[in-house]
């Protein structure tokens with residue numbers, strides 16, 4: 001054989017090198033990786049010291065699952081709410097389409113109406129894609145609606161294959177391939193959601209399966225997307241950690257061994273171990289172009305990767321926002337709280353009420369001297385959210401002065417100093433409040449009233465002098 005990349009198997013079929021080495025391992029018993037996931041113990045992170053190279057694609061992007069995985073975990077949005085959020089996402093993602101796609105259920109008429117209404121907006125980005133039952137009728141529906149891509153569930157761990165689907169790996173793979181073929185026959189681009197990849201047999205199932213998917217895609221001239229779903233949030237990004245938990249290892253395997261181009265690899269994370277954001281960033285760094293996110297991380301259990309977080313990860317990695325308008329994030333948060341009625345936890349980065357609010361007096365003193373000392377970046381410029389000091393028993397004169405300056409937008413020579421008598425008056429009142437047993441922070445209205453009283457008192461004093 002001249003070509004060293006072609007191998008002849010015992011049945012005399014010509015196999016590529018990868019197919020030969022990564023043949024499906026059709027095991028009799030499920031591999032549940034009991035050493036990693038003992039179930040009656042906390043899952044383990046093990047290291048095999050295999051290190052794979054960083055390989056960030058030149059173009060990276062975000063895809064959105066707010067209306068699919070995000071909606072699975074809450075009461076359905078109304079059509080108007082979906083369209084409004086979609087409009088916001090279009091503005092946030094900017095003209096370069098950094099928020100590239102958004103996926104929609106098409107099960108009910110209401111689902112389809114929402115998808116239609118978003119498509120009618122005529123935006124190039126985010127492209128509307130589908131999530132459907134994997135059968136011919138639904139592929140036809142996708143096609144007839146003019147949608148080019150649909151998600152298809154292809155669960156890949158033995159937990160799913162053996163326990164949920166009650167199949168062997170071979171049966172599962174054949175079943176998935178026949179469904180994907182049907183999709184390709186309709187002319188719709190399949191996006192294969194490899195559910196539970198972080199508990200799957202990467203070499204024994206995932207890579208052989210992806211090699212077959214690649215072949216199918218080539219046969220139909222339609223590239224097949226691979227979405228690596230960290231369904232239970234088990235992924236880790238530590239150097240030298242072993243697959244299937246290693247995010248770098250999984251992305252490397254898909255790209256290098258299964259030959260999936262970076263543009264066709266997407267990571268879908270969950271936050272069960274607080275790692276959704278960092279795992280998604282890792283997926284970018286090791287060769288996935290796409291990370292799939294939901295707005296504010298709202299999704300199953302602990303949620304998905306928050307979309308707004310990846311906007312800032314993008315900017316940090318690329319050194320540019322590439323046209324994204326981050327101020328829209330604040331508008332979305334306000335809309336979400338006022339119109340949808342969801343209270344964003346106050347400490348949520350970038351959007352929570354307190355994300356850039358400092359309370360301790362000593363910090364407030366620093367802020368008053370130079371706000372960079374206690375603010376992550378110019379949050380007023382990028383999020384329309386000036387850095388704030390909440391007034392409490394520990395705020396001190398500096399905290400109260402900062403609150404007044406921020407609230408009344410007093411800058412430069414107009415700014416009030418912590419030595420101003422008005423500040424001292426307000427502080428006396430604050431001290432009395434806490435001395436009489438108060439434990440909560442002061443509200444804006446209470447502070448405004450205290451400032452009015454302080455101004456009156458100072459004016460009276462001036463009049464007497």
Ligand SMILES: CC(C)C(=O)C(=O)O
Pocket residue numbers: 069153193194195196229230231268270
């Ligand atoms: C159901 C699948 C596709 C998913 O969203 C996940 O694995 O989190």
